[in-house]
Amino acid sequence: MNEMSPLKSTSPRAVAANNFAYMPGFGNDFETESLPGALPHGMNSPQRPAYGLYAEQLSGSPFTAPRGTNERSWLYRIRPSVKHHQRFQSFKLPAWKSAPNAADQELSLAQMRWNPLPMPIGETNFIEGIRTMTTAGDVFGQAGMAAHAYVANADMVDDHFFNADGELLVVPQVGGLRFMTEMGVMEVQPGEICVLPRGLVFKVELMDGSSRGYVCENYGAKFTMPDRGPIGANCLANPRDFKTPVAWFEEKETPCRIIVKWCGSFHVTEIGHSPLDVVAWHGNYAPYKYDLSTFSPVGAILFDHPDPSIFTVLTAPSGEEGTANIDFVIFPPRWLVAENTFRPPWYHRNIMSEFMGLIHGQYDAKEEGFVPGGMSLHNMMLAHGPDATGFEKASRADLKPVKLENTMAFMFETRFPQLLTRYAASLDTLQDNYIDCWTDLKKRFNGTPEGDWS
Template sequence: MAYSYMPGFGNDFETEMLPGALPQGRNSPQRPAYGLYAEQLSGSPFTAPRGTNERSWLYRIRPSVKHTGRFLPASYPLWKTAPGVSDHELALGQYRWDPVPVPDVPTDFLSGMHTMTTAGDVLGQAGMAAHVYVANTSMVDDHFFNADGELLVVPQVGGLRLVTEMGVIEITPGEIAVLPRGLVFKVELMDRQARGYVCENYGAKLTLPDRGPIGANCLANPRDFKTPHAWFEEKETPCRLTVKWCGQFHQTELGHSPLDVVAWHGNYAPYKYDLSTFSPVGAILFDHPDPSIFTVLTAPSGEEGTANIDFVIFPPRWLVAEDTFRPPWYHRNIMSEFMGLIRGQYDAKAEGFVPGGISLHNLMLAHGPDAQGFEKASRVELAPHKLEDTLAFMFETRYPQMVTRYAAEVETRQDNYIDCWRDLKKRFNGTIEGDWTQ
């Protein structure tokens, strides 16, 4: 699959599948080449500042008005939208789930979407929803676009071929893709079955975080984000388009494929990123930095430094800090943390948190290493040590994450998660050394 480097968020790039399809020096010529239609896809208000103004010009076989007919209501009952409604009896708490099993009946990316949490308000374009998807069949003549927000797709099992109107992106576990709000796409499976996570971002578009004192390098570098080359299909067969709009689903029947963009240029586009190219930074003497040093992408809010969403990863890395408790410390946080595990083991949990699993620690609810992880980290000899074959992530938001009825009642929820801290001992005895003989 061919990709173009994304030289920097906010910069234009261009691609064409047929030579001369992309106009030079103008956006909407009177008669575009090949009999194409010029169409603009805007991801920001027209008057947004230059640094945040997002749009792309598409040159397509038919304009999008020909890709929408009369809509009829559609139902995807397990895909929920904020604001969440407490329609279950699960009390407040810290939660953890085992992986969602892949069903035996035919299930594609849309029908296999299961919402775990919602946060904020889609009508106010603030907040997010955290989903798990499971699939065992491809979308062939079915297509989709989401008017409610952009989708951050994180595979955990099986590769996905994301066939979009702006090109094709293939991702496997260890990679991510971002599909902008309003982009038409379908999802094909690269393997027999697939499972993963999706963050549906209602707010400002995901972008790279400011590095501050870190400077020009490390974390996620712009050159490692890649957009697809132009690709189209000229298919005159019955197709269907599903739209998610304000939390509701609508479908229309088409007589052709809507994936007919022959060329495009702009800065509003889907992209992929290989998480192995993330360059982590950390303490090289003592103390444990805040997890914000692992931020790959952030969706800002109206308050500086307080994100609508942070996408944070915990990749393989060296631990070298001396006289330091190396795993994440016990903490309460203004942010709400939805965590998933792509592979390996998370260093703060000895057992129970497995690849494909989920944990949720909402704002101001205490959490941290389980008792076994605390014991190990407190007594281990602190030589340089590399965490290998591990990859966890967080969808973190300033808003409380409301657990859906599905997540509250699903059999994979671990009723005994809270017990992982039960064996933490009182070591205070009035002496400066404390009682570490227990």
């Protein structure tokens, strides 16, 4: 998307650019200004910028991180972020949980699946509508993640939010979201994702009256693109398709609130103006969006079913090479051409814990019961795979080339066990009969090489 829709704003003065800058690769610097000359250049002092702006640095890495992973952006804003009217007060978002979640967790072990969350009845904005399904790792140790679902039917008008605990990967499933951030505006529709860095201030407007989707809260190292290895220079997600917003600012002199998530708890303070007042910025620490339809999948072109890692869009590395804190994996439309093989995912147990969602269409390994807006959880070393119907169909299929269309599923996969929240365990949408989808798998061993396929 090279242009975005005209900005909807109720502020006395709002300025926006009308396009997105390309993101040629994570780690590269960008610069953008919404007023000419707002960015200092050369010998111009960043402490005395034009328009009477304040210079403020937002750092997303330790100051001494290696150059390739050192992330920071300079923001030139109307007022510095330190200005607020009162000390932070406690704030409650009871449905949003963080790891370790010892006081509110459900330790039951099972393969689990849910139908979509119902839309809220009362007025609910984006952060009020976040419902934690699982937590993993330790927010204090900056490792692990939380998997959330969200439902919303109201804009965040004068409320703003930032997350000191981690970055947020947002996956809309119904209804578009307009993220008004310090560094620009992003409109994100179902079929797209966005990532909001740790510490970035934003608010959310609804583009279609209501919205539902998923959020991965990453406590650990930030998301980046996976190495392609033997795949080479092309395919998977390409850097040019990640887009970061251009500078935009809101000059609004009315009471606003800033809500902060910090070490698993929430706090709020009041200010007398909009905090979205960054007139210009430059750096390499910024929000970004990505259209999932631009993912270029690779796969087996002769036999065998490949590992799901070939569908990784983004990965958050851990301290152990090849073992991710989080992988964000998608299962997009694609051709299936493998011969003399079983094309769907095989039955498996593995060390990663898998939280899945379906954005639209049908997932090929679960043709019944896994519906758009639904979720499933298969924890580490817990067996899972195609249901009985899917196995029968794939085993008897005439293996001609087939294109999977109208499908987009995803997975938040982590090295840590995902602990179920009591909210998720008690949801009315939990499918108590999910395990029955494997009941009709038959014994086919009869001592002969052909087996019993009657």
